[in-house]
Amino acid sequence: xxxxxxxxxxxxxxxxxxxxxxxxxxxxxxxxxxxxxxxxxxxxxxxxxxxxxxxxxxxxxxxxxxxxxxxxxxxxxxxxxxxxxxxxxxxxxxxxxxxxxxxxxxxxxxxxxxxxxxxxxxxxxxxxxxxxxxxxxxxxxxxxxxxxxxxxxxxxxxxxxxxxxxxxxxxxxxxx
Numbered sequence: 001x002x003x004x005x006x007x008x009x010x011x012x013x014x015x016x017x018x019x020x021x022x023x024x025x026x027x028x029x030x031x032x033x034x035x036x037x038x039x040x041x042x043x044x045x046x047x048x049x050x051x052x053x054x055x056x057x058x059x060x061x062x063x064x065x066x067x068x069x070x071x072x073x074x075x076x077x078x079x080x081x082x083x084x085x086x087x088x089x090x091x092x093x094x095x096x097x098x099x100x101x102x103x104x105x106x107x108x109x110x111x112x113x114x115x116x117x118x119x120x121x122x123x124x125x126x127x128x129x130x131x132x133x134x135x136x137x138x139x140x141x142x143x144x145x146x147x148x149x150x151x152x153x154x155x156x157x158x159x160x161x162x163x164x165x166x167x168x169x170x171x172x173x174x175x176x
Contacts, residue, residue: 032061039126043119053114060107067099 036057040050081089111120 028061028065029058032058035061035130039123042126043115043122045115049114053111056107056110056114060103060110063103063107064100067096067103069096 033054036054037050039057040053043053045053108120111123115123
């Protein structure tokens with residue numbers, strides 16, 4: 001029985017992706033670097049310019065991440081809010097949107113030092129094409145994780161039931 005549990009634990013551990021042990025910030029940064037390299041290739045940048053671009057792109061991504069709201073849950077109880085609360089929330093959205101716009105202007109100037117206007121537009125087009133794909137990929141990842149959690153829970157229940165059945169069988173055999 002112990003061998004079965006140990007084998008199950010090892011199989012479960014082997015099935016987990018190595019990235020799951022990395023901090024999220026490291027995975028984000030690594031992904032941003034890969035994304036920047038891909039964009040640099042699509043833009044046809046030479047090695048020196050590509051290296052500068054990657055650093056700038058990753059810096060831009062880090063700043064974007066700091067501007068993302070903490071909770072991504074939409075406010076579903078708007079009908080219960082007062083006018084003052086709604087007004088405050090809308091003004092907070094304006095402030096947030098202005099910060100994003102300021103950041104975009106700042107990085108546009110930085111990108112223009114390395115890229116032509118046409119290349120910057122191509123970069124923006126590529127980013128906008130990739131955003132929906134990333135959202136869908138994240139949804140798929142969350143769905144798969146939920147399915148894996150359910151399977152693991154079912155397996156734990158089955159193992160517990162088997163353990164109980166074996167213990168009951170041993171107790172019955174001892175009584176006889």
